[in-house]
Amino acid sequence: MPVVNRRYLNQTLAAAVLALAGLSAQGQTPVFRVTAIPDESPTELSRKAAPLMRYLEAQLGMKVEFTPVTDYAAAVEAMVNKKVDLAWFGGLTFVQANARSGGKMLPLVQREEDTKFRSVFITSDPAIKSLADLKGKDVSFGSQSSTSGHVMPRSFVLQAGLNPDKDFRRLAYSGAHDATIAAVAAGKVQAGALNISVWEKFVAEKKVDTERVKVFFTTPPYFDYNWTVHADMPAAQREKIAKAFLSLSRDDAAGKEILDLQRATRFIPTQPANYKGIEAAAQNADLL
The missing domain is CATH 3.40.190.10 (Periplasmic binding protein-like II)
Structure with missing residues (x-):
């Protein structure tokens, strides 16, 4: 029977216990990460995000963090690599992320204004x-x-x-x-x-x-911005996120504040087919 190094065994067991404790802690306090393309100044993006993050925390029942990125490409990579759970994309960044992920991006909702941007x-x-x-x-x-x-x-x-x-x-x-x-x-x-x-x-x-x-x-109107998730996200969570956005109303003060900051009348469902026109324009501009 091989001789076991008791000190090594104790260290290994301790490390395993710590790892399990860390996983347990993570399970108790999951973090839902959100990002957005930086189409305005960082100060403005943070100002717009703050009340929406608080609202999503209440609706999803978990900690929500806004994770800023340095450029548009970083937003695409963060979502494709599942570093974030939800991303505010423009039409092109959605198309780019969808192409990079092999069609694994799901746009959930868009502002009513985004159907005729x-x-x-x-x-x-x-x-x-x-x-x-x-x-x-x-x-x-x-x-x-x-x-x-x-x-x-x-x-x-x-x-x-x-x-x-x-x-x-x-x-x-x-x-x-x-x-x-x-x-x-x-x-x-x-x-x-x-x-x-x-x-x-x-x-x-x-x-x-x-x-x-x-x-x-x-310009004439076209489809634009949306809130996107990865297709690997469980359907129940996708539905909860979509419901949170669709439930925002100008009839209450918190909803009005969020909608005003997002420059939205209201949010409505969207689908990948809405962005085929932008996909064609992106291909013509060699951006895919």
Whole structure:
């Protein structure tokens, strides 16, 4: 019979007990992690997330943490690799995550506004009155992975007969919608494209001088943002999350605060088929 090193055995048993204790503790206090594409400043994203996280904690009966990411690609990778449980995606980031995961992404809900989302092109140059006038100009999109700040605006520029990569004097990527407004207002570029809801928020809050910076083109509507989970999530949990969003109402103060911060009238169910148009646009832009 082999001789057993008693000290080694005791250490092994102790380590096993600690590991089991850790698993037990995790089982008692599970953490539900949420992220969002950084389409606005980190401060604004955190402000918007806080009351929603508190609401989800109450609805799901577990600790909910908002996990910020540095860029759009990081949000995609976090969801594909199950580092987070729920992600706020734009149409393109949903399509990218779905492709990266082999079709394992499930969009649960979207704002009612996201069924007919639009982008706006803004300028501080009085000579720019149409998309055709962007030829030979300095123009900014948002993030390269942004649906409303790049992919869909690009598709409408192409439809107008211009190739952004060849026909703009300079093509810039600001990284976020609010940064695009800042670049146009500061004269760093002569025009830019961004999410219409961020533009309307800046106008309502008087954060932009609309005497100098104006909208000269608004795109036709398209499907955009959604809240997505991984298909491996148990159906019961998916249903609980969807119900939490669908139950948000403007009839109570907490619901109104969340919906206002999310710039939503209400949340409605969505499905992968809604994003086929964005998938086609992304393929045309070599983003898949």
